[in-house]
Amino acid sequence: MTTPRDLLTVAMDMESSRPLERGDLSLALAGAELIDLLSAQAIRMDGDHIVPAHRPTVADRLLDQAASSLAREAPYESVGDWLWRRGHGLATAYLAALEAEGQLTRQHRRWMPFRTGRTVLADSPARRRAADRWTSHEPILTALAAAAGINDTQPGDPPSVADDAVATVLAAVNDAVRELEAVRQRRAIEKAAFDNIWRGDGD
Template identity: 50%
Template sequence: MTTARDLFIIAMDSGQEHAVGQGDLSLALAGAELIDLLGAGGLTLEADVLVPGVAPASDDRLLGEAGARIVRQTPYESVEDWLWRRGTNLAATYQTALEADGELTPKAAGRLSFGARRVEAVDTPARHAAVERWERREPVLTALASVVGIGAEPSDEEPGLDDDAATAVVAAVHDAVMELEAVRQRRTIENAAFANLWRGP
């Protein structure tokens, strides 16, 4: 399993009072893919620019697809550009893939809903592996989950990210999620002002 698949499963299993936003989760999934690609040597990070290396072989279809979408002509793209480009509707893509792989099943009711249909994680070895990684507070998974509001903030007593590239990607995901939230708030204010205009004094 990849970090992105584990993150999606944890998002399904987290029991959050409010569903994780698809936009937020999509950005975090794109970041998770990027960290796995960096770890496999498919990319290096120079400043905030993604420099392609030899495309790593991957048994995971979605991670392989992510590797194939790396910009390989100069000027290379930044981490931020990757997150917004790759992250478009990525949560829905992972939901479809995990359902096809038998990792998710339709759910009659519940608080978490990804897309139009409610789904829940199936009790599979992949889910057990994701939960085990989560319970031992693996730093990358914990950090990405925290960015989208899953679980508590990593404490100072827990091991932090020991890789500069992973740290940079998590920071970029955080900034992108904050930017997305600012856009949501601005639209809410604009919609409220528009409604008040039509409602009149």
């Protein structure tokens, strides 16, 4: 399993009192990919820019796709730009991958045999490994989960990590999630103002 898959597994397993925003999760997944590529020494950081190193052989299809999509010539891509570009629709892509691999099942109710039911994770060693990583409060997974709003956590200052490159990625994920929330709030205000105009015209 990769960090993005562990993050998605945790997101699906955790109960939350508020809906999980798929855009926030997608940004966190893109950050998780970068952290795994750092761990594989496939990239290094030059400030907040991503510099590709060797092209690794990656067993995971989506992580390999991430590695192949890196900008390999200067000026290199910033972490923030990567998160917005790579993160677009990424949660959906990872869900589709889990489903294609048979790691998702449909939870049916006996009295509703013709309903598709709710999609849940199948019991698997990968799911248990992700749960172990979560319950051990592994700092990177905890920080990414907080950025995505999993388990009622809130984005905040990333936890202290020894690796400066990882800290840079975590900080960028938090910044991107805050920016996305600001966009949502602005659109909600604009929509409310537009609705008020229409209601006013109808009076």
